[in-house]
Amino acid sequence: MSSSSSSHRRSRSDASTSPSTSSYGQVIERSHPPSVISGLVEEEPNEPQSPQSPTTDALDLIRDQVAQTIVLRAVRKAETIDGTQVGVITTLPHSSGELFLKTIASRLKRTMLPKQESYLFILTLPTQGLSPVLVCSSSENLAERAGLVLQSKFLNRVERHELRHGRWGALIRDLCTTTYDEAALWDAVRKAARHPIDPLVPPPGSRSITQILEHARARLERIAPQQAYEELQDNTAPWSVVLVDIRPEAQRRTYGSIAGALVVERNVLEWRFDPRCAYRLPIADRYDLRVIIFCQESYTSSLAAASLHDLGMLNATDMIGGYAAWKDAGLPDEVEVSSTAPPTEGRISVPVENS
Structure with missing residues (x-):
């Protein structure tokens, strides 16, 4: 796993080292094609929708176990921002990548819900061209905030996005091709997790x-x-x-x-x-x-x-x-529009915004 320094508090006392963006390679190949954004943000079904072969069942079981391991490591390395655990998980490209992101998201939900903890994680699958990104959290509001921050940080690179079932999914062009991208992903979860300021409590020194x-x-x-x-x-x-x-x-x-x-x-x-x-x-x-x-x-x-x-x-x-x-008061009045007074003759006028 790659590591980057951070000054934020950690959610675990044993996480004294710098936070890391977890990277995981190809785990299990799958024959069917990657899902689109609408499929990425859908919840995983609790029961299989159609009969599966013993081999498929075994592969799903192994995939679920690997996803659980990833989640446990990610949660252990997560930061805590205003009571919300945040993190970024990156998997390497493979044919079942989008499905694996959904498996990780489902496992993350199952891990965090019994503890009733607030969480916000960005799951990414950097690929050439358009890369799927999935924001999953304990509330749709958190996911939407993170998605809006991501859209601002990746201007002109978010091709499609959708918010559904507490998840925000998107396709981002050329993800993680520069060092900026990983830092931007971390910044997005940190900023989105902060508690909103109470609009009725003004900042110190402000005046109405x-x-x-x-x-x-x-x-x-x-x-x-x-x-x-x-x-x-x-x-x-x-x-x-x-x-x-x-x-x-x-x-x-x-x-x-x-x-x-x-x-x-x-x-x-x-x-x-x-x-x-x-x-x-x-x-x-x-x-x-x-x-x-x-x-x-x-x-x-x-x-x-x-x-x-x-x-x-x-x-x-x-x-x-x-x-x-x-x-x-009845003082001299004329219903007539005056012209804006010109600047000193011979000098350039300061730019004027349209009213």
């Missing part, structure tokens, strides 16, 4: 969007629409004042726009108002520029204004209630 919004607004001196209009009309202020509409085009078409407002959609706002940026607007050449931002209802605008503070534009703020409040 409500907390983020409150923190952003605590940094601003927010103003009402009437105050914003008065600032725009004030000729005595020592700095320039610009009103900036950061709403997407769809909202401007639906609700209207404010005549004279600069339209700078949210995804390029920082590039347009950073005085150090090559893609800034011509007017964004001073850090004392008064930027009054609005969106439809003043949620996104608060976050946007706080982001400009991070750039050093400490005069930036947002309009309480957004465009809806402006319209309700």
Whole structure:
């Protein structure tokens, strides 16, 4: 058997050496052709479906004994990830390979179920071209998670796959032709076996969007629409004042726009108002520029204004209630779509994502 190092915990106290991917050669030849994926994920029948000869019975008995030996060795060498025993078993190519994978899977199930232990194993049969892979586990959810991880790790190499009876089967092209493949198989079972994070228990240091919004607004001196209009009309202020509409085009078409407002959609706002940026607007050449931002209802605008503070534009703020409040106040309004403000003339525009 080949061995590779690992830092994970083991399921047995005597497994102090590195985990191994068990490899087994040809055990018994079988005359009928290999099964397809749908057959690979089917359960082995408890009783023979048709009469068998004494020779066939003997071969099946030997095959089952060899599979049991493989399972016992694999379980002994398995790792334990969040209470789930995981491992990878590889058999060498032979005519009855797919059937032998099913026999190993059935034996694994019989071994683990009485102990009521959680398990997740990947069984592989590397062959030239398409190789069968069988994920078997104590739950269909575990098998499906492992299958999804495998699809991500073997991009453009998984030809067919199917999930049934708690097993995930697939055909993977050119399996184990590089050292990456074995490591990827192990990584798949380790990652899939981890307990899901409770979505109701946030990670340490994280904040809810409500907390983020409150923190952003605590940094601003927010103003009402009437105050914003008065600032725009004030000729005595020592700095320039610009009103900036950061709403997407769809909202401007639906609700209207404010005549004279600069339209700078949210995804390029920082590039347009950073005085150090090559893609800034011509007017964004001073850090004392008064930027009054609005969106439809003043949620996104608060976050946007706080982001400009991070750039050093400490005069930036947002309009309480957004465009809806402006319209309700009866201030100048024009149902007309403005064009997105261009960057500084003669400079290349920062790429803009479609809204």
